[in-house]
Amino acid sequence: MPPPQEEQQQPHRPQGGRRPRPPPAPPPMAYSDDMVAFYDAWVGREEQIVADLTAALALPPRRQRDALAPLVDAAVDHVAAYYEHKARLADRDVVAALDPRWLNPLERTFLWAWGWKPALVFRFVEAGGGGGGMGPAQRRALEDLRAATAAAERGVDREVAAAQESLAGPRVLAALRRQAPRDGGEADDAVAEVGRSLRVLLGAADALRERTLRGVVGLLAPDQAGAFLAAMLRFHLGVRRAGRDWSPGHRGV
Template sequence: MASTSTSQTPSNIISPYYENWLIQLQYFLEKLNAISSSYGGDDEEENRSNELVTQVLDHYQDYYREKFNSTNRDVFLLVSPPWYTSLEKTFLWIAGFKPSTLFPTINYSIGSELTTEQCENLKRLKAETKREEKVIEKGMAKVQEKVAAPPIFELMKRGGTVVDGEASELESVIDGMKHSMMSMVETAEHLRGSTVKNILDILRQKQAVKLLAAVAQFHLQARKLGLQMDIQSAKRINEDFIN
């Protein structure tokens, strides 16, 4: 008897992983809040909080690694993940979070606890981060301009019909565009990682715990609200179809 199997798409693979990842993030959020509320600053607490910060950062790194592996580094899936809600997608910047968005999070979560020196260091880091973001955005814009260049533009004009001799040329152009986009994504990932590291180098241990808690809280709330919004949107579409 012939066996039947369901092909696994990247989205089918990563969606359950992402759901479990969010459950684990909720667990880390509870631990971050618990340490933050009882933080006394002794050596034992310092060690525990340092270990927890490392675990949380590793948790985020695991997700980014899984995302790249499960999609087989398909850049089109990375920049618009089908396992995200519509709301979560609005926060994406080149396949991830925009590094400079961490600074407003710092302001509302621990802004009152920062020293003058920390504020100055963060101000300089923010300016440097924004400069690097602009460089990446310009690079991505140049890649996207290739969509309007031959042979892609000519293909679009004909409604997507490929004529003899164009298939290999078109494939070559698209592969080149995907390679360039992936280069931009990898550069953005590097900036995200370096920004987080530089911020944590400036902050004290208790401040780092509070910041990571605020980031996790935002991530989880965006997911929750996004699911609610998508369900409501689907209901409206069904009602309009029925009526």
């Protein structure tokens, strides 16, 4: 007598024939809350960096160079850390990255392509006192960098305008109309494509900001770079404090 045929194992299904649902993704607000906590701590570190730079700039010239070199590197790395953390947020939730609620209203007035305008850093070369000691070759290189930055900004402006037009395109608008709020379904291909484009654009704008900062620092001597960075970061901290202390009932005169 032939052996009984083995029964084919059927995949287990819950009662009712429904497939188990995947675990819910963390709410987008959790990602944004993480950025808020990061930014608060980041600003605290920035205050210490400015204090260290200010103290080093007050040293005698012979001691100043050795003290400033690592502080300049630390300041540039500090700024880069912000862009790196924001990039991780954008990878998880690009919409949260495009809505920087960790910034106060006054900080938001300086936004260009979701961050500081790269050309703004050139103002702090003179403001920090480093511009006075620059030689002709330094000034020519700085002007070349300024021109290249302005051209790159115009390119980003065009990309931002194109992204805005894409958001108002018929395929995207039709997809948004079809989407029920909180339905948990996958976004329409058109919406997802715009999201990917925005993520790339945000990364390009932040890369330009960081590249411009590193370019300016690379053209300056340690004492000039220290004065430049101290002036730039001090300005940011002033904007941060003013925006934090600004009350809704305040009226300027």
